[in-house]
Amino acid sequence: MDLTTLAPVINKRRWTTxxxxxxxxxxxxxxxxxxxxxxxxxxxxENPVVEPPRVELVLDVSGSMRARDIDGRSRxxxxxxxFNEVVDALPEETQLGIRVLGATYKGKDKQVxxxxxQQIVPVGxxxxxxxxxxxxxxxxxxxxxxxxxxxxxxxxLGTGATARRIVLITDGEDTCAPPDPCEVARExxxxxxxxxxxxxxxxxDEKVRRQLLCIAGATGGTYxxxxxADELTGRIKQLVDRARDxxxxxxxVVGGSxxxxxxxxxxxxxxxxxxxxxxxxxxxxxxxxxxxxxxxxSIALDRPVNPDHAVLLRATAPDGRELVRxxxxxxxxxxxxxxxxxxxxxxxxxxxxxxxxxxxDGETPGPAAGDAAPTTVCLVVSNAFAPRPGTRAAPGLxxxxxxxxxxxxxxxxxxxxxxxxxxxxxxxxxxxxxxxAAGLLTRWWVAxxxxx
Numbered sequence: 001m002d003l004t005t006l007a008p009v010i011n012k013r014r015w016t017t018x019x020x021x022x023x024x025x026x027x028x029x030x031x032x033x034x035x036x037x038x039x040x041x042x043x044x045x046e047n048p049v050v051e052p053p054r055v056e057l058v059l060d061v062s063g064s065m066r067a068r069d070i071d072g073r074s075r076x077x078x079x080x081x082x083f084n085e086v087v088d089a090l091p092e093e094t095q096l097g098i099r100v101l102g103a104t105y106k107g108k109d110k111q112v113x114x115x116x117x118q119q120i121v122p123v124g125x126x127x128x129x130x131x132x133x134x135x136x137x138x139x140x141x142x143x144x145x146x147x148x149x150x151x152x153x154x155x156x157l158g159t160g161a162t163a164r165r166i167v168l169i170t171d172g173e174d175t176c177a178p179p180d181p182c183e184v185a186r187e188x189x190x191x192x193x194x195x196x197x198x199x200x201x202x203x204x205d206e207k208v209r210r211q212l213l214c215i216a217g218a219t220g221g222t223y224x225x226x227x228x229a230d231e232l233t234g235r236i237k238q239l240v241d242r243a244r245d246x247x248x249x250x251x252x253v254v255g256g257s258x259x260x261x262x263x264x265x266x267x268x269x270x271x272x273x274x275x276x277x278x279x280x281x282x283x284x285x286x287x288x289x290x291x292x293x294x295x296x297x298s299i300a301l302d303r304p305v306n307p308d309h310a311v312l313l314r315a316t317a318p319d320g321r322e323l324v325r326x327x328x329x330x331x332x333x334x335x336x337x338x339x340x341x342x343x344x345x346x347x348x349x350x351x352x353x354x355x356x357x358x359x360x361d362g363e364t365p366g367p368a369a370g371d372a373a374p375t376t377v378c379l380v381v382s383n384a385f386a387p388r389p390g391t392r393a394a395p396g397l398x399x400x401x402x403x404x405x406x407x408x409x410x411x412x413x414x415x416x417x418x419x420x421x422x423x424x425x426x427x428x429x430x431x432x433x434x435x436x437a438a439g440l441l442t443r444w445w446v447a448x449x450x451x452x
Contacts (some may be wrong), residue, residue: 051162053243054095056153060170062102065140075202082233083135097123101149102142113143114176147179154188163194165243171202173211185218190395197221198239218302256281260318260378268404274396280382286374292408296340297381300398304391310384313339315377344408
């Protein structure tokens with residue numbers, strides 16, 4: 001087999017290597033954190049045991065759910081039918097719980113009514129008959145303590161290595177704040193548990209819509225307005241299925257620092273942190289010769305900000321020299337802004353002398369026999385966001401940082417033609433051959449033209 005035949009095979013293998021490396025560095029967004037936690041395992045370590053998906057449905061049973069404005073039926077009857085169909089179609093491996101709010105207290109004492117939330121089906125493998133019977137007895141009754149119900153639902157789901165999902169179905173805004181449900185959602189996101197809250201609105205009310213959007217945005221969830229029984233049933237099923245299909249190990253909580261020497265040392269993995277408006281946060285990653293660093297960052301806009309969206313991810317040496325800066329990566333979502341980068345020591349010989357021990361002295365310790373000393377690369381996450389008037393600055397914006405270190409791969413170009421004198425010789429020979437061929441062709445064409 002000659003080089004002409006091998007070239008496509010070589011190029012295909014190079015592209016495959018690059019694609020696999022990029023796939024390993026991809027992050028979802030998903031955006032939601034207390035400081036600390038162990039570093040994630042390296043790629044060659046044993047994967048943790050995968051937990052089953054855990055979901056809790058939170059249903060508003062307050063007095064307003066008696067309204068008959070969905071397909072001529074009451075809101076509560078539509079919700080009950082949707083719950084029954086979801087329970088019947090529930091995947092076997094999914095652990096489901098049901099919590100209600102405003103379902104038992106019929107009095108006028110707001111202090112008592114605003115404590116009215118109960119879990120009627122515990123999170124676990126579902127007894128379908130028991131779950132449907134519990135939902136069938138619900139009658140619209142009291143107040144709407146959404147914030148308290150969300151906090152209780154998070155406790156019902158507990159903590160673990162995988163993401164949890166709350167699906168909130170309500171027709172009205174919280175009537176019991178404090179606690180404000182949007183602040184509760186931010187509080188839950190800041191605790192370090194990967195918790196997603198999806199919201200479903202049953203009433204076309206702008207104030208309710210804004211509140212439910214805020215709850216969902218703070219935890220990386222979604223908001224949907226359901227105006228028919230089919231829409232409500234289909235959306236709940238979709239969200240429960242999404243918990244099964246997309247739940248992943250929760251990102252490791254990490255605290256970035258204000259400068260590189262104090263930054264946490266990160267292994268390949270997915271991390272979550274909080275960054276204040278217009279802040280720079282630093283992290284460190286060891287990269288050995290022959291390896292390539294691939295990193296990406298996403299910042300969730302969980303509150304109103306001015307439309308000057310900007311996020312920057314840079315790789316620098318410990319002495320501050322910039323090695324490479326990231327490229328903005330749009331996902332089509334307006335509530336998440338991302339950037340990513342790639343860097344290896346071989347990319348720039350001048351950058352290969354990065355301080356390997358990260359102590360800022362510019363010296364690289366000698367490697368042990370058979371080992372190459374790693375280079376310490378500083379990752380800097382910066383944002384240029386500014387809050388709108390009245391927007392709270394704390395806690396900081398949620399960020400998700402993905403770090404991967406893979407074997408360096410050459411640029412996926414054509415076969416290497418060489419460099420220096422070899423390349424000059426090849427170009428000279430190519431020019432001579434081209435000129436000779438052009439001259440012979442011209443001479444033949446002129447001779448033929450004269451004869452004719």
